[in-house]
Amino acid sequence: MMDEGIDRVGQLVPQMPVAEARMCRLMLMLGATIDRELEAKLKPNKLNHSEFLTLMILYSRPDGSSTPGELCEFTTQGATNMTRIANALVKRALITRGSSKxxxxxxxxxxxxAGRRFVQKMLPPMFPQVGAMFGGFSAGDMRQFDRLLRKLAANLDQLGEQRLP
Amino acid sequence: MMDEGIDRVGQLVPQMPVAEARMCRLMLMLGATIDRELEAKLKPNKLNHSEFLTLMILYSRPDGSSTPGELCEFTTQGATNMTRIANALVKRALITRGSSKxxxxxxxxxxxxAGRRFVQKMLPPMFPQVGAMFGGFSAGDMRQFDRLLRKLAANLDQLGEQRLP
DNA sequence: GATTTATAATTCACCAGTGAAGTAAATTAG
DNA sequence: CTAATTTACTTCACTGGTGAATTATAAATC
Structure with a gap:
């Protein structure tokens, strides 16, 4: 369906890198699909993706703490949004906010x-889905997939750096 | 960085499928990165992702036409948003909106x-980036990657169907 | 040591996308 | 043939996220 569309555009615009464009589109679609799937799982817990990520990063920290700036970097969120996220999580008493000395x-x-307990309760129901996503993937498939994704990530990093400095 | 975080969560919550969770997170990150890259390329043309997709689908149609409902399906957008998209594109005279007989x-x-000319002008500057994303990918890599992405897509389709009916 | 510059976070005004309700036309059922 | 149901789109009110300006503190410079 999507393939046909891209093929036809490729015929109309001959210099187009068709295979690459197709792959790019696939990545975008899958990313969006996984995102939707994740959001659906989070909804019962009244969390959205960025709030979840923020909470998970704190959870993964040995001391369970961080700063808005750091969390922005790790979640690739703007500072503005991190303020909102922190407000939301503070209101639910999953995190505390205090000023540094x-x-x-x-x-x-x-x-x-309470935040830690919340995470521990929330995570396990997600495991079956995460497992099912990679159902039928052999150990070799997993290795290959990981390799290719990281290769793509490295290329994207390069691309990103070019635009900023 | 992300890897360490997931590993540490895996230690705290032992039943977690660590490898799968990592892959899942990678897909989400890459999807978001490609999305940002695309949006950056579209910005000079004053288009956003969903408007671009809508326009490209119309462009790829032999007769260059469709309906809001169909476009919603193909772009996985809600009808509400498609109304806004159509308003925006009509205002710029890239599409027309008429009622069926x-x-x-x-x-x-x-x-x-004008919409067709716009697309033909806008696309070529994107090609180098799209090509660069897959720089260093051998023909075999491309085949493997395509295979694995489609396998993942099939699994996700299954997951999605379960929730709806 | 006072002034400039840089950094950290917040506030405000806006854009993009969603769910629920509304409108209008077509289809189905009685 | 009328009434109920379904389908296609739009409108409205809201959520999530962003950029620009603001405030407060720290670091650098003169």
């Missing part, structure tokens, strides 16, 4: 015990 | 000659 510009965000 | 509920959307 050494640098009073900095805000210290920390996951609460 | 056989079924007066239906709206007929058609790409204009």
């Amino acid at each position: 050494e640098d009073r510009r900095r805000v210290l965000i920390r996951i609460t015990p | 056989e079924d007066r509920r239906r709206v007929l959307i058609r790409i204009t000659p």
Whole structure:
């Protein structure tokens, strides 16, 4: 369906890299699909993707804490949105927000015990889906897939750097 | 960086399918990155992703026409948003909107000659980036990658169907 | 040591996308 | 043939996310 569309565009615009465009489109579609799937799983917990990611990063930290700036970097969110996310999670008492002693510009965000319990309760129901996504993938498939995705990631990193400096 | 985070969560929650979760996260990151890259390329043309996709689907149609409902399906957009998209593209005279004769509920959307010229002008500057994304991919890599992505897509389709009916 | 510059976070105004309700036409059922 | 149901799209109110301006603190420069 999508393939036909791209093929036809390729006929009309002959210099187009058809195979690459197709792959690119596939990645976009799959990314969006996984995103939807994830959001559906999160909805019952009244979390969205970026709130979930933020909480998971805090959870994964040995000391359970970070700063908005750092969380922005790791989640690739803007600072504006991180403020909203923190507000939402603080309101639900999953994290706390306090100001740093050494640098009073900095805000210290920390996951609460309730936040940790919440994560531990929320994660396991997601496991079957995550497993099913890769049903029928052999060990070799997994290795290949990982390799190719990271190769693509490296290329994209290069592309991204060119635009900024 | 992400890998360490997932590994650490895997230690805290032992039943977690770590490899699958990692792959899933990679797909989400890459999808988002490609999306950002695409949006950056579209910005100078004052188009966003969904408007671009809509226009490209019309462009790829032999008769250059479709209906909002069909475009919703192909772009996986809600009808609400398709109304906005059509408004935006009509305002720029890239498409026309008329009502169908056989079924007066239906709206007929058609790409204009100006719309076709616009697409032909806009596409070529994107080709180098699309090519660069897959720089260093051998023919075998491309085949493998395509195979694995479609396998994943098939699994996701199954997952999606379960939730709806 | 005062002033400039840089950094961290927040607030505000806006854009893109969604769900629920509304409108209008076509189809089905009684 | 009328009434109920379904289909196609639009409108409205809201959520999530972004860029530009703001505030507060720290670091650098003169």
